[in-house]
Amino acid sequence: MHSARYEFDGRNGQHERIDFLTNKEKARSKNKTAIAIGVLVAVLVVAAVVAFLIWLFVFKENDDPTASSRRKPAVQLFSGHMKLLNQPYNQNYEDTSSPEFMDLAKKLESQLENHYQSDELLKEFYTKSMVTAFSEGVVAYYWSQFDIPVEELELVPEFSEERILEALEAGIQQSRSVQPDHIQIREITASMTDPRMARTPNAKECFFTLEATEEDQTFTSPGFPTAYPSRSRCQWQIRASEENVITVSFPFFHIEDDCSDDFVYIYDSLSPDESQAITKKCGQRPPTNPLEVVSSGNIMLINMITDGEVQRPGFNAVYKALPHPSVQKCGGVLTNAKGVISSPQHPSFYPPAMDCKWTIKVPSGQKVRLKFTMFRMKEPGVDVRVCHKDYVEALGNKYCGELSSLSLTSTTNEIIVNFHSDESFTDKGFMAEYSAFDPQNPCPNEFACFSGMCIAKELKCDGWNDCGDMSDEIKCSCGTDQFACNNGLCKPKLWICDRVNDCGDNSDEKACSCENNEWRCRNGQCMSQGVVCDGKMDCVDGSDEASCETSPGICSEFSFKCANGECVNKVNAECDRIDDCADKSDESFCDCGTRPYKLNRIVGGQNAELGEWPWQVSLHFQTYGHSCGASILSEKWLLSASHCFVTQSQENILPSNWQSYSGMQDQYKHDDVQRRSIHRIVPHPEYNMMTFDYDVALLELSEPLEFTNSIRPICLPSSSHVFPAGMSCWVTGWGALREGARAAQLLQKVSVKIINDTVCNTVTEGQVTSRMMCSGHLSGGMDACQGDSGGPLSCFEESGRWFQAGIVSWGEGCARRMKPGVYSRVTKLREWIKKETGI
Structure with missing residues (x-):
């Protein structure tokens, strides 16, 4: 849009008398003229708007043949059942083509129509009712339909379940007194239903x-x-x-x-x-x-x-x-020292309308620990803080939803567990182990959480919430290698001034080099807070504009680069289901990082389920079986670590010595597993055998994979993708279950946390490069191990996709304290991967 200057010359094409005015008269004249012109312009604008609206809604509507189709008539459908009084059951009612079925159904349909007549709205738009089935009792199942034309669509909200029920119940009451010959209905329900569900009892198709x-x-x-x-x-x-x-x-x-x-x-x-x-x-x-x-x-x-x-x-x-x-059997009195209880029919969905009660009683002087190994009782519209529908009740509390951990401890030698399911919506339910323990020593050689869980003593006061209720991180006497947060927590001193709020109250970051009113660039430089998102790259590394959607055109190492050369300053713009690039290149290659199978969350389980990590690959060397891991990038390319192939032995670099197995869960079961030989091994040209820098390799398969439910690619992050410190990710593989042990038979999974670069560099004594990252737990206990090399570090993003943040590279031992695993940083290797594979 451009601006223009308009001047009024006062000429109208007619001869007029010319009068000379005084200055005051000139001013008044100009004011009057301006007012008159303003009024005239306003009138013209209003008239134009009105004319446009009339044209839009009247003439244009008639001209546009698709306009009327934009609004469609509404169909409101209600379904339910009727319990009939004094009506003997006839087996022929189960045959929808029998005279008995059709006669009773027709009478009930007629009564339903009469019941709706008492409500003027329902009467006007009622279309039909259909009885679709009968069952013992006698119970009749029906649906009723109301059609609302386009011109009356504002009435749709008036068609509620409450209104339908009121009309039906009023009609039933009236018919009892006025028409005693009608079929007596003692109970009726009505629920708003998707019209697509309506079927006639004699439908011929499906x-x-x-x-x-x-x-x-x-x-x-x-x-x-x-x-x-x-x-x-x-x-x-x-x-x-x-x-x-x-x-x-x-x-x-x-x-x-x-x-x-x-x-x-x-x-x-x-x-x-x-x-x-x-x-x-x-x-x-x-x-x-x-x-x-x-x-x-x-x-x-x-x-x-x-x-x-x-x-x-x-x-x-x-x-x-x-x-x-056999289905309804549940509950009872249990007196063994340990055992297992579960919801009815577990692991199948439990039945509706169930109530179970278990009384677990152990010898006097002992208490009961109840640990749930699976808990899933999810239901639409249920507040998990109230659990008013399906729930497990114990120790005065109700539990529902999906819980990742739940452990309860009794206050006496007895605990009562109640299970309840209402008439609608069921789920997998629960499984729980119970055991008796000595209250004087509830967790022998371990730490007892307030929740009743037992964790390794080494996990207490290590800065991580291992108990889930923070009970392992309170009342801590901070060690010499720890920082005392203002809120009483203890955190490793390594976490001070690492630009991460580890304490939760920011006390570990308050005494750092930058003042409260300053912004710290990711390279440590301090800048005025006003530099953030001001459209200028004030930090040398551009981090002040890294996540600013209001900073178009600014390109830094944190920007996502579109295919057309434009830059998007938005954290993790790729594959988030939003077109940030004008050419949509940020969403172009996003058929990755999804798990087709629906999977349960197994509390505390470390064995991976089939299809849980569909991009995981097992690499077998000669006849030695599993040797390294890899991940699927495409039908023909796998991603692994160079140190698996570039060794003192030249045999490791020969593609003919390797076989890849995709879709595998159990090393001894090869059903639906796709075996492929390796056509080409491409280690990074700058890989350093001494430092493990650039520890990445690409494997080209001899023939393409066929993607299935259990074989899928993982998403590669862009070079600007951010995996923040503290983020929980998963490392998977068939590596040793502990240091010095042999490889696992079943695919294993371990949840680890990304550790910030400052801490990573310190605990590795300066051995990490910018192509490396740390992930694990500084307290030890959970880590990758021998045999996991080359496998993926998988992180789940809010976009609903899994991205590969790292490649298992090296570490000092397995799961040692203050010795996290070191991974090749995929974001720093992304351009090389793209150059070699085109992915």
Whole structure:
């Protein structure tokens, strides 16, 4: 936009009388003229706006054939069940084509229509009701539909569950007194339902009625195993004899990973009533974590909806009937010194409407420790601080949600554990180990956390919250090598002035070189606080503009470089699902770092599940078995460490001596594992065998990998990507479980923390270069070890993707105190990787 100067010359093309005015008269005349012109302009502007709006909403609407299609009529659907009074059950009701079913269904549908007549709004927009099934009791399952035209869409919020129920209950009360010949309804429910769930009882496409017996039977989604069709509306009604419940397991389950488009909804009912929902699932599940559900009664409904453009294989399901008592059995009095309790049907989903009570009683003078090895009771819309639906209750507290650690200790020799599930939404539940202990020595040779957990004594007062409740970090007498925070915590002196708020109250950073009103550049330089995000690169390294979206055009080592040469000053701009670059290059190569399988969080577990780390590779040397790790970058390229190949022996550098195994979990099981020979080994040309600098190597495969559920690439970070100190990441591999031990059979995972560069340089006595980083725990206990070399250090970002921060390189021993693992820093090696592979 440019500016222009406009002048008014007063000419209108007519001859006028010329009067000479005094200065005051001239001023008044000019004011009046200005006011008149201002009013005229304002009127014209208003008129123009009104005219435009009229044209936009009247004429333009008529001209645009797509305008009316932008707003669509609304369909409001409600489903539920009705319990009938004094109505004998007829087995023919289970046959939707029988005269008995159609006669009773028609009568109930007519009554539902009459009940809605008492509400003027519902009466006006009511379309139809449909009874879809009956079960013992007699219980009728139904849905009712209301269609709201485009011109009445503002009324949609008026269609609530409360309003529907009020109309139905009022109609039922009235019919009892006025029309005693009507079928008597003693209870009715109504729940707002996705209209896509509505099926007619005699639907011919993708509608099935199944009878569960004690023998395994199967059914599959349409198109399985190739791909289900889009816009599928499928329903399976499953029944069993009255004394049984139904269990359904899905040995294979792969639905698009977006539950708004494609999903499977399972109900403890024959109606898609959300108050009776067991679960709603999408995505992929590994064989080690199959979906398994159990009903509370002898009926179950499974709906499958697909609307997404991407079709997946679908599912294969196995169903059967189980005796009701065997499923409902739980709880009891336990007097053994140790044992295990779990939610009903664990590891399957627990049934709805369950209550269990365990009384664990150990000898007098002892107490009970209860340690949960798995806890998952997640439910939509539940406040985990209240746990008002499904929960475990012990020692006066309720627990729900997904917990990474939970350990309880009784105050006496007895503890009571209650488990409750309501009628809707279930989950995997819990498993817990209990044991008796001497309160005088609750954790022999270990430290006792307030929560009841036992941790190694070395972890107390080491600066890390190992207990989870900070009980190992309070009442500490700081050692000579520790700094006393103002809040009473002890932190290693190495953490002072490392630009990280380790204490939590910033007391470890207050006495540093920069004043409170100053900004410290990442190179340690102190600048005025005003330099931050001012659009100028004041720090030599440009760190004052590193995360400033208001600083376009400034390029520094912290900027993300777009393919077109532009710079984005935003922390970790790549693959965050936002187009920051004008050419969208920051989101161009982001088919990486995702785990297709849905995985459980196993509390305290270190064995990796199948598909948990799909980019992990095992490298076998000759006939010696596993020797090093690697990660998948693409179908043809792996990333590893140079020290695995550049050794005193020339045999290590020969590609023919190596085999790669992708998709492996167990070294002795090769099902679905892809073996590839190595075509070319590319160590970094500047790799130093003495210092381990530039410890990175690329491996080109002889033939490409086929990506599967358990074989996927990890994302490579850009050179500007930031992995902050204190960030929790994971190191994985088949290395030794402890120093001096032999390699592991099962893939192992260990959570480690990124250690800042100042501390890293100190604890390694200055041996790290800018191509290296430290990660681990300064207290020791958790680390990579021999055999993990070349494997990835994987970090999870808020974007939902995993990035490789490091490559296992070297360390002094394994998991020693103050000796963290040293990793090759991928961000510093990124340009070389791109040059060699094009990735």
